[in-house]
C-alpha cells in the first residue's frame with residue numbers, strides 16, 4: 302500500500318479550477334518531484350497536503366489515514382519554503398529546536414536532537430547566529446534542519462532552491478537528496494527547473510494546467526515523454542512535424558523524405574499529421590543507426606564540450622549535439638548534411 | 653530667486669522655532685522664580701514633595717501600564733489576524749481605530765457613564781475597581797490609533813503569512829504562534845506604541861476627571877487653578893516626561909534598525 306495517496310484531488314479558487322482530478326500514490330521513502338511551469342498548481346497541491354488549503358474535492362491520506370479533518374499542526378509534516386521563513390527573533394539553535402519545544406520534548410533531548418540536525422547540515426559552528434547573519438544557502442539548510450528535527454512523516458519542499466545562485470543550488474540539491482536518502486524520509490519536492498527534477502528524483506510528476514501529464518522515473522520522462530507538453534517542457538527535445546505515409550508499413554513523411562518508425566502510428570490514416578520527437582544527442586553525422594534525414598545547416602554553435610548544430614528538415618528545425626574534439630570540422634551554414642540516427646529514437650508524441 | 657527662497661525658508665524655520673521655544677523658555681524661567689529675586693528650584697521641590705503629586709502620578713503611571721497591556725492584548729492579535737486572514741477588512745479596521753481622534757473624549761465618557769451607570773445591566777461605575785477598569789478601557793481606546801498603526805507597521809517588516817505557516821507545520825497553535833513568533837518580532841513597534849500610550853495617559857484630563865479618579869491630569873488642572881509657580885514647574889516636568897518618551901521611541905526604532913530581519 303502506498304504511503305501518501307492523493308485521490309481525485311481538486312481545488313478551485315472561485316470559478317477557476319486550479320487542480321483537476323489529480324491522482325498519485327507515493328511510496329514510503331520515495332523522493333518525488335512536481336515539475337511544471339508557473340501557475341500549473343504545484344504549490345496548491347503541496348499546500349493541500351500540508352493542510353494550508355482545503356481541497357474542493359478528493360482525499361489525501363498518509364499511511365492509510367485520511368487527513369481532511371486534521372489541522373496543519375496535527376499532521377506532523379516538515380515544510381521548507383522558498384523564502385526560508387526562519388524565525389528572525391531566534392538564533393539557529395532555537396529555530397531548529399522550535400518544533401521540539403512546541404511538542405514538549407525534554408530539554409536534554411532537544412539539545413541532543415538539535416546538535417544531531419546541525420551536524421547533518423554541517424552548521425554546528427553557527428548555532429548562535431541569527432538568520433540575518435547567514436547566507437541564503439545557510440538559511441535554507443537551517444530551514445531544512447528545522448523541518449526535519451521533529452521527525453516528520455513527510456517532507457514537503459516548495460522550490461527551496463530558486464532564491465539561491467546557480468552554484469549553491471546544485472550543491473544544496475545534492476545535499477538535500479543525500480540527507481533524504483540517509484533518513485529515508487518520504488519527500489515531495491516542487492520545482493520548475495527540469496534539470497533539478499531529473500537529477501534528484503526517484504519519480505517525477507510533470508504537471509500541466511492542474512493535472513499530471515506524466516508520472517515516471519527521470520529516464521522515462523526524459524526518454525519517453527508521453528505528451529507534446531512533456532516533450533517540450535523536459536529537455537531540449539526536437540519536435541518534428543510529419544504526416545503519415547502508410548500506416549501498415551509504419552512510415553511517415555518528413556518534408557519529402559520517407560522514414561520507417563519502430564512503433565505503430567495507431568489508428569491514424571494516410572496524410573494525417575503526426576508529431577515526432579528526437580533527442581539532440583541521439584543523432585550524429587557519422588554513419589550509424591538505420592535512419593537518415595537530409596537537411597540544410599542553419600547554424601552551428603560551439604558550446605565548449607559540445608557543438609550544437611541546427612538543420613532545416615521539411616519545415617521543422619532539428620538540432621543535434623556532437624562532442625567536441627580537436628579534429629572536428631564545424632558544419633557550415635548553407636551546407637547540406639545527412640543526419641544519422643536509430644529509428645527507435647524517433648518517438649511519436651501525443652498531443 | 654533661489655537666494656530668496658533660501659532666506660524665506662530660514663525665516664520660516666526660525667519663526668517656527670521661536671514660536672515653539674519662546675513660550676517654553678518663558679515658562680521655564682518663570683517656574684524658577686518662586687523665591688523672590690533669585691532663581692531657585694523651590695517650586696520643583698514643593699511639587700515633588702507634595703504627597704498628592706506622588707499619589708496621582710503613580711496612579712497614572714499604573715493606569716498607563718495597565719492600558720499598555722490591554723492595548724497589546726487587543727491590538728497585536730487583531731492586527732495579526734487582519735493581515736493574515738482578512739486583508740479586505742484592513743481599511744475598515746483602520747477607520748475604526750481612527751475614530752477616537754474624531755470623537756471627543758467627553759462624548760466617549762458620557763457614553764460610558766450612560767451605558768455602565770449603577771442602574772445599567774453592567775454597573776461598572778458602582779465600584780472602584782469597575783471605574784478603574786472603565787478608565788483603563790477608555791485610555792486603551794484613546795491610544796488605539798497610535799497602538800494599531802505602530803503594530804501594523806511592525807507586522808509589515810516580517811513575512812507574517814509564511815512565518816505563521818512555518819510555525820504551524822512545526823506543530824504550533826495560534827497562542828504559541830502569537831507569543832513565540834509574532835510578538836517577539838514586533839517588540840520595537842509595540843514599544844513605540846507603548847510610549848505614545850504612556851504619554852497620552854499621563855496627561856489625559858477629561859476621562860479621569862469625569863469618572864472622578866485621582867489621576868495626574870486633573871491634579872495638574874487643580875494645581876494650575878490654585879498655585880502661582882508650581883503649575884509651571886509641573887508643566888516643565890510633564891514636557892520632560894513626554895520628551896523622554898519620544899526619545900525612547902527614537903532609541904528603540906534606531907536599535908531595531910540594527911538587526912533587520914532578512915527575508
Ligand SMILES: Nc1ncnc2c1ncn2[C@@H]1O[C@H](COP(=O)(O)OP(=O)(O)OP(=O)(O)O)[C@@H](O)[C@H]1O
Nearest residue numbers: 314319337338339340341342343344345346492493
Ligand atoms: N489563494 C488563491 N486565490 C486565488 N487563486 C489562487 C490562490 N492561490 C493560487 N491561485 C492560483 O492558482 C494557480 C496555481 O497556483 P500555484 O501557486 O499552485 O502555481 P505553481 O505551480 O506553484 O506556480 P509557481 O511555479 O509560479 O510557484 C495560479 O493561477 C494562481 O493564480
Ligand SMILES: [Mg+2]
Nearest residue numbers: 343344345459
Ligand atoms: Mg509555486
